[in-house]
Amino acid sequence: MPYAVVLYFNKPSEKFIRDIWSNLSENGIPSEIHHVGIRPHITLAIYDELTCQPCDSELSRFAPQTAHLHLDCTHLGVFTQPEKVLFLAPTPTRELIDFHAHIHSLLDHQTRGPWELYQPGQWVPHCTLALDLDQVKLDQAMSVCGNIELPVKLHATQIGVVEFLPVTEMVHFDLKEI
Template sequence: MTGDTPSSRCVKGLFNLYKAAYPDPAALSPESAWCPFESEMMIMYAIELFFDHPFEQYVREIWKGLNEENISSNMYEIVELRPHITLAVYNDISDLETYKERFYSFFGSVSSIEIKFDVLAVFPTTGTLFFGPTVTEDLISMHKQYHKEFSDLLEYEDRYYIPGNWDPHCTLAIKLSAEQAVEAMKYCYKDFRPQRGKIVEAGVVKLGYDSNNRLSSPTVYSVSIVGERGMAN
C-alpha cells in the first residue's frame, strides 16, 4: 500500500488490528466454522432471505470482481449460491415436507422489507467480509417472529442465529487471511456507496460441505414475499 490517503489509513488500521488479533492466518476459522460437526460430506439447512434483482446483481459483481482480481474466489465458486441474509441455520430438518407447509404459511403472511446496506466490515474470527444492513424494527421483527413460529426447531439451530445473537449481514468473501482482508476491503472500498434493496423472497437452502469448505448452496424451495414495508432510514 502506498500513499497516505484516508482510505489507505483506513485499510492500514484494519490490517494492524486484524494482524494483532490473528497473527497466524492458519488459525482463522472459515465461515463454516459455526458448524460444530465435521465429516467427509456434511449437509445443513439455512433459511435465507433473498433480494431484488438490482441488489443481487450488485453483490454478484463484487464476487466476480474479487475472483478476477485473484483476491478471493470462494463465494464466486460455490455452486448455486445467491446473495442473501441468513435468518437461521439448522444441522437437520427431519421432515422437510412438513416444514415446507409451515414455511409457506409463515412467509406468505409477511411483507417485503426495504433495506439499506451502509456498512462494509470484517468478522476477523472467520475472515468474512460483508455488507451490514441498517437493522430496522421490520427486520428484527421478522427474525423474532420466525423463531417464535419455529421454536420447536431450536435444538437443531446454530446459536449464532437465535434472537439476541443474530448479526444480519450479506457476505462478500470468506476465509480471508489478514492480507486478503485488506486487499478485499480496498477493492470494495474504492467505489463503495450505501446501497438500497428489498427482501423479496425466502428460501430453504441445502448447504453442502466437504470438511470446512462449502461446495454447494442450492435452494430446495422458496416463496416470494409480497406486500410493502417502509424504506430503511
C-alpha cells in the first residue's frame, strides 16, 4: 500500500474544511475524501514504499525545529486527470515550496516509488474538497463553493504519514509554534 506525507491543520482550519465537506454532501455532492477517515490536509508526497522507522525518526527531529505554516488559500482549482477533483489552493510561497522540497530531500533514502505529481517542480499544493466527480457534480460543487470568501487563511501545525487505502495514520508530529 502507498504512503502519503501530509500537512495537517489546527482545529479552526480543520473545522473550516470539514464544514465545506459537509456543505457539499448536504447539497448532493458526495465525496470519498470525508468518508475515508483522513483529516483535512495537504499532501506533500506519496510513495509506493516507505521505511517507517527511519522516516519516523527523521520527521520527529524535523518537526519541532520547523515553524507552523500560515497559508493563504487564494483560489479554488480543479484537476481534470485522471479524475475531476475540486480543491482549495494555497498560494505557493517560497516558504511552502522550500518546506515541500526539504521533506522530499529528508525522506529520499527511506522511500521507493515516489509519485511524480508530488515531486518538487511538479507539485500543485492543494487541499481536496471533493473528488471523483463527473462534470455535473463538478459544476454543482463549484456552485456551492463559489460562496467561499477568499482568501482563506489556513494554519498547518502538524506533519504526518498515512498509509492508504484504507487510510491508517502511522504518525504525526507537531510543528514548532512561534
